[in-house]
Amino acid sequence: MKVSKNELLASLKKAFEALGFQPGDYYDAADMVVWLETHGFYGFDRLLAVLTYLNTTAPVHADLVQEDTHNFVLDGKGTSVLLCGSEAVDLIRSKVMKGSCAGLELINCYNRTFIVQRLIKAAQRNLAFIAYWRQLDYCVKVSVKPGAYLPEYQTFTMLQVVDLQSLRIFCGKNLDAIEEQYVTELEFGTLVDTFSETEMANSYRNSVEDGIEIDETLWKTLDTLVARVLVESTDDSRAGAGD
């Protein structure tokens, strides 16, 4: 079946609310899922992979465990980027807005691809981002220019061992400044694959024109979650609607 972006966002917000997310978190999480799905990054598959965890664990946010002049370390404590991605990006933004480049390592976190939407949104404030993480035996690198609506998304072989569940984010006024300051940390092996901007743009354009294809089972799962935030209707409650 097909759904519109707006109704998908509305459904996801309520579903995340049902899972215990707070207002800021459920808006951000819904945006992350929809961005990935509409740009061809299989947002629904990634959502399905995390739903069971979210459904059985109270929302966990990351802790700030280390900070110096230019760097942060956040401990995700096994949570999803859906819950801790925004605070990671906000932290690094705060540092860059007051100085030059900054780096952040988010350890013990899952579903790292969702971070792309947060980087794109933050880039609208005239900031550049580079993020990378390990995916099996490869490294995924995402670069976002200031003001860009689409990232450069590349997969490389690994030159150095990267922790399995960590996510590195670097931020600066432009990509060159980041690459220059963090040159040793941004060394990768051979380029394996690129997800082109054209593919992303086409995917998004199709989703706006024709709607977004969603598996009926997932849609029903979301409906079931949404039902948790609804209140049983009674004669008394109907009076609270104008009867």
Add this chain to the structure above:
Amino acid sequence: MHNSFQQAGNHSNAKALPMRPANKVMQLSRLGSLHQSRLSFMRTLVRRMVAENWQISSPVFDLDEHGYGTVVYQIEAKYGTFSYVLFSHYLDPERRNDRVIADQWDLTMALCEGTVDTKQLDFLRNNVPKQEAGRVDSRVLVLSRANRSARLFEYVVNELAQGSQPDIDMIADVGYLYRTTAAYGSGKLGMADWEKVWTKHRDFARPFAAEMFTCYMLRHFSTQQADYLASQRSPTQAVALHEDIKRYIGIGNSTGLGMAPFLINHPLLINQWIEMRETALATVVAASESGIDQEMLSRFDISVQRVIQHLSEIITADERQSKANIQVGEELQLLHAWLHEQGEVLVKNHYVWASLTHYAEQNWLTETQEVINTLLIELYPELVDGFEEHMWVEESYQVTPEMSVAEMLEVIEQKYDWALAIDFSKYESMGAFWYRSQEKMEPRLGQTNIDMGMEKEMPLGIGRRVRECYDQMYGYNQTCPNQDVAHFVVQNPTFSGIVARIQTMAQSQYGDIRENLVHSDVLPIHLLRCKLSFFGVSKFDPRSRLWVRNTMFQGAPLISDFGKVFADDWQFPVKPTAISE
């Protein structure tokens, strides 16, 4: 901020007086006193349809002798072709219900892009009548439904069938042949997203333009169906409804709490609507800097007299609204007398409109003040109509993480002083809560500790959330001075949403409604009227504090008027006189 919009008007040389402050404009009771203006979405739509001479035909008009069946209208607008598909059904009068929770209606409609072929028509026939229980696709822009006026429809058809025009007083009592009970757009139920509408369909690329058009076409169908049924019943004797009566017939509307959360959840958009209206007002007040001419004064006086008549023709059982209508009428009579007596002097006065609005604020009801403001805006189409292109804004709420906590506390103290002034330790300050019902997710208002569902409360109590955030942040600042907002959010992640809202809205002039929306005595009806005034409705008839009846497009031009000379002064409609058969 408003200066950036001065160029939006057609006269960039016009000066603007300072805008009215948010602590006056954003009071809920004032928002609940607004009337339609030239910038209202119905007014804008009608101006365009008439000026661009949209061509509307009905390639399918397949109704039986009872008026049931299918109609497809084809619309050739300036930039595109659209189809308005309508299904007319028999409805057991016992099942006629205007509430969201209804599941059957007299009419169901869909506005679609392009033309509709047989296959798509079958698809629509299988889904549109089900409304929320059906699914449509991204070719559909709006889904709507309507119920017949039990009082008026049969009477009008019978009169026409007998060769007579209906009594205008009977028409005035009701004002419409059909009431619409919902007009869904923006991607609901599989429809096209707003993003598709505004990027692809320029004819409807303004807020709620497609939804308003759907209601306009319903009005057209309602009189066409009445004519059709009269001729079916009495082919030799029937007459068509007089065009002046057709213009006076609108569409009824019932609006309940479903509309209320929108105003709270879209503060940037609401800010844009209010700011444009306030900019228009400031612009026209400034335009009287060096006096006004006699012709303008006469036009103003005529419009004042028309509002007096309009108000006298409104029938409402609501005591508060009824008293207000009477008092507004009396105060406008004073204004009329003043204009009559002082006319020659007034035209020479500098800033006469500033003097008038100031006097009204000091002496007259808020409703009277807002009627006057609307009428002043009406006088200067060349200065204000350009603002209609600025009624939409892309909404994005984002934390400003580098702001110091101390600075953020100051922002809250300055911009949300109204929220900090509320004593939330009082029971009544948190005596109500908003929630979504299992019945079609209908928003409802519950009483704290009495009704079920408080644990599922919707976060619409912005004032309370601001207070909680302020208290938490204040304590944090005591223990962690010189820290920034990003660190506060990491330590207090549950506040990220309200922090983003506060920081975003602090950069706008209006936006947040300055009222405790979880107070026991909150009047949601003011929220509804505010939004409805921007839609462009008239004749507000509150049925309780939770829902309001009103009329859409009453007095608006007919399709047969498109392309003709058009005065665009159909606001505050009054009964037509001297109808000849």
